[in-house]
Amino acid sequence: MIIAKKISKQIQLANQSVEILHETTIAAEAGEFLSIIGPSGSGKTTLLNCLSGLVKPSTGEVYIDGQCIQKLSARKLAQLRRTSISTIFQSYNLLPALNVYDNVVLPLRLNHQRASKVAITELLQKLNFKADLNQVPSQLSGGEQQKVAVARALMMHARIIFADEPTGALDSLSRQVIFGQLRALSQQGVCVIMVTHDIEQAAQTDRALILSDGCIVNEVKQPSVEQLFTQMDRLRG
């Protein structure tokens, strides 16, 4: 479903080019739940953004359903992203002028899909969201904003979900609820790729990729908490 072949990303800093992702190769199937873990600054968000087509890799290719997304026109890529991909951003990316309901419904509207207020209210309730749907993001706590961002992504019923620390701002109960939703979606055939600092969550995914200095240094299938802590300890070194 998703294949990344030797993707690298260079950025220009002052007068020098710095490589923040090095020749990374990944494949993920429909129904797979992948986690990406690694120290801060190891390139997890950059990798996720390259996979989702938000950022263009400097070299290498990303294929989604056999299509090289770098070869798609901007219009086709935007269409693919609107119809097949949902992203939960680390910084939520809610529109400050829109209330909760309008933020959740926005991608559906952009995709000319009908929005059901009942379905949105039910989903937000399932995510343990207790605030008013008429409030704007600045009136919500960080955790509440994160739940709105998760609801917005889940309402799309996309085949692929990219989640960048989707539970980072949440209490442990809400973390479990949202992780459970992602797990259930993967069991229904959705491909979920999640960046996380939460080792216990990563240990409940199908496969954990360990990133260090822009390279995947290891990959653990059906990981255990102990295995992943050992991997992270090795990196701290």
Ligand SMILES: Nc1ncnc2c1ncn2[C@@H]1O[C@H](COP(=O)(O)OP(=O)(O)OP(=O)(O)O)[C@@H](O)[C@H]1O
């Ligand atoms: N647009 C950019 N301009 C300059 N530096 C960047 C840019 N994007 C990423 N970086 C740098 O690249 C490295 C990798 O960043 P990235 O956000 O991918 O890491 P991360 O593993 O997701 O970090 P964290 O766990 O802290 O969110 C960092 O050192 C970051 O400062």
